[in-house]
Amino acid sequence: xxxxxxxxxxxxxxxxxxxETSFGRIETKETLLVKIESQxxxxxxxxxxxxxxxxxxEYLEGGKTLLVKHILSNILGKDxxxxxxxxxxxxxxxxxxxxxxxxxxALWDLLARKKGLPLxxxxxxxxxxxxxxxxxxIEKDTKIIIEKIKKYLLEGxxxxxxxxxxxxxxxxxxxxxxxxxDISLMVDANSAYSLDxxxxxxxxxxxxxxxxxxxxxxxxxxxxxxxxxxxNTPICLDESIHSFEDARKAIELGSCxxxxxxxxxxxxxxxxxxxxxxCQKRGIPVWVGGMLExxxxxxxxxxxxxxxxxxxxxxxxxxxRYFEEDIVENSRLQxxxxxxxxxxxxxxxxxxxxxxxxxxxxxxxFDI
Ligand code: OSB
Ligand code: MG
Numbered sequence: 001x002x003x004x005x006x007x008x009x010x011x012x013x014x015x016x017x018x019x020e021t022s023f024g025r026i027e028t029k030e031t032l033l034v035k036i037e038s039q040x041x042x043x044x045x046x047x048x049x050x051x052x053x054x055x056x057x058e059y060l061e062g063g064k065t066l067l068v069k070h071i072l073s074n075i076l077g078k079d080x081x082x083x084x085x086x087x088x089x090x091x092x093x094x095x096x097x098x099x100x101x102x103x104x105x106a107l108w109d110l111l112a113r114k115k116g117l118p119l120x121x122x123x124x125x126x127x128x129x130x131x132x133x134x135x136x137x138i139e140k141d142t143k144i145i146i147e148k149i150k151k152y153l154l155e156g157x158x159x160x161x162x163x164x165x166x167x168x169x170x171x172x173x174x175x176x177x178x179x180x181x182d183i184s185l186m187v188d189a190n191s192a193y194s195l196d197x198x199x200x201x202x203x204x205x206x207x208x209x210x211x212x213x214x215x216x217x218x219x220x221x222x223x224x225x226x227x228x229x230x231x232n233t234p235i236c237l238d239e240s241i242h243s244f245e246d247a248r249k250a251i252e253l254g255s256c257x258x259x260x261x262x263x264x265x266x267x268x269x270x271x272x273x274x275x276x277x278x279c280q281k282r283g284i285p286v287w288v289g290g291m292l293e294x295x296x297x298x299x300x301x302x303x304x305x306x307x308x309x310x311x312x313x314x315x316x317x318x319x320x321r322y323f324e325e326d327i328v329e330n331s332r333l334q335x336x337x338x339x340x341x342x343x344x345x346x347x348x349x350x351x352x353x354x355x356x357x358x359x360x361x362x363x364x365x366f367d368i
Contacts, residue, residue, distance in 0.1 A: 001038040001110060002079040006072050009033040010064060010362035013294060013323045020138040022165035022192035023054040029292045029322070030060055030361075032067065033351070034102040036110055043110025044350065046297035047102030048264050055190065055291075056098070056218075056239060056265065063099035068364055071103060076366045083107050083270050097242055097267035098291070104268030105300050113346040119303040120341055123273070128341045130305035132334070133159030133313035134321060135188065135290070138168055142175045149180060152321075156336030159184040159210065159313040165192045170203045177207050184313075188213035191239055195223045201231050210312075211236040211258050221246075224255035234258050238289055242266060244274040251282050258312065262289035263304060264297070272304060280309035288314035295319045295328025299347040302332060302339045313337070327351040327359055 010032055018027045032047040047067065049060035071090050080086045086107050090100060112122045120128055134157040139145050149160050160180075164172065164187045173187065186209050193200065193215050201215060211234045216223050218239035228235045234257035241247050241259055243266055250256055259279055263272045279286050288305040290298065301316035318334045319326035329352050332339055342348040 001041070001081075001114060003036050003038055003075055003077065004368060005037040006076055006366040007035040008064070008067060008072060008364045009035070009356065009360050010060075011294065011327060011356070011359045012361050013326065013359055015292070015322055016324055018137070019292065021163045021188070022138070022190045024052070026050065026292065029294070031294055031297070032060065032064060032102055033294070033296055034067075034072070034106045036103075036106045038110060039114070041110055041113045042350070043106040043108070043113060044296050044347065045102040045104070045106030045109060046293055046300070047099050048291035048293040048297045049098050050291070058096060058098045063096060066093070066096055066099050067103070071099065072366055075103070077368045080107060083111070083268070087268075087270060095242070098264045101264045101266070101268040104270065105263065108269050109346040116345050118341065118343050118345060119300070119347050120306045123269070123303060123307055125306040125308070127306045128343070129338050130302055130310065130316070130341075131158045131313040131338055132316050132318070133157055133161060133184075134317045135161040135315050136163065138163045138165060142172050145172065146176060146179050149176065149183070153183065156334070156338070157313075157317070158337040159186065161186045161188055161213070161315070163187070164189050166197070166200075169200055173204060173207050173209070184210050186210040186213060186236075188238070189215045191215075191217050195226060198227065198230065201227060205231045205233050209233050213260060214238040214240065221250050221253055221255040224250070225253045228254055228256065236260050238262070238265075241275070244271055244278060247275045247278060251279070251284055257284065259284055259286045260289035261286050262291060263300060264291050264293075265289070269300075269304065273307075276307055276309050285309060285311045287312035288316055290315035290317070292322055294323075295326045295332060295349065296347070296351060299328070299332060299349055302341050303347060306341065325355065325359070327355045329355065
């Protein structure tokens with residue numbers, strides 16, 4: 001389809017509560033929405049950057065410049081039959097997967113809408129629901145985390161993830177396990193540790209955690225393999241996996257038993273499918289990770305999480321978990337920790353125009 005018009009929206013959504021991880025604290029989610037238009041159809045995508053390069057080396061202003069100057073301006077007026085055709089136009093640009101993912105996903109949405117198919121059918125799934133978990137940030141007092149867990153369990157979330165950092169790890173898990181001995185619980189360290197701190201992981205190993213997400217540095221897949229040999233709890237990689245090649249190498253080395261696939265981090269849906277299929281062949285379960293996306297980005301995660309090897313609940317929580325006000329309203333039906341995806345074409349929803357205008361801080365239009 002020939003791309004006739006592109007609009008890039010830079011939006012700001014206030015979080016209900018700050019979200020703290022070992023790399024920092026996020027109070028407002030800034031994110032980029034990509035809208036592409038062709039033959040009367042519209043496709044939406046989201047490049048869910050963070051404002052600073054704390055999680056990966058990408059960050060919003062850098063990604064925005066790249067999109068404006070070198071990606072969006074270059075694809076305007078071009079004709080794409082498949083997402084691969086689109087990827088070929090920018091694959092010479094290294095990295096910057098979060099930026100690329102927003103455009104790639106917008107094309108998937110556009111192609112699905114043109115065909116009149118919900119995205120999950122384009123991905124080959126027949127299943128139209130997925131189970132969701134929730135990711136809880138670091139708090140000063142573990143009592144606050146315990147209250148949050150109670151609330152989220154009542155809302156039906158199927159898996160609880162808590163963020164840890166040195167000094168706020170074993171004790172926090174111990175206290176949570178005293179109150180909730182059997183819940184599906186995992187921890188995410190966001191690369192805050194090194195192998196010198198192996199004793200911490202040996203202790204965490206006793207708490208029957210579903211997995212430990214990204215304990216060591218993103219480029220430390222050798223040390224992750226050493227750690228995985230010593231502990232029984234499965235290691236899940238997040239930051240280390242930017243591509244199918246990264247996943248292949250990590251699995252070959254035994255660096256993890258689970259992978260968190262974030263379409264944003266790997267450049268979109270094409271790479272997501274490659275990683276998903278490879279992991280399935282190797283018996284590595286996957287789940288869909290999030291970047292505190294708006295309802296647009298999250299709805300992609302819902303569709304993706306229907307694929308057959310996404311056997312663990314994802315971080316595609318409901319908008320009500322994140323924002324005072326999202327740009328998508330009442331969109332993603334949540335029934336006791338399960339998202340039931342609509343059969344509308346594409347991702348099946350659009351931003352509310354009024355809310356989008358209200359939360360847009362910058363808008364750039366490309367027109368032929
Ligand atoms: O490590 O998975 C992560 C949010 C921003 C950056 C990195 C991470 C996260 C989360 C929250 O854990 C995921 C979500 O609920 O969207
Ligand atoms: Mg993570």
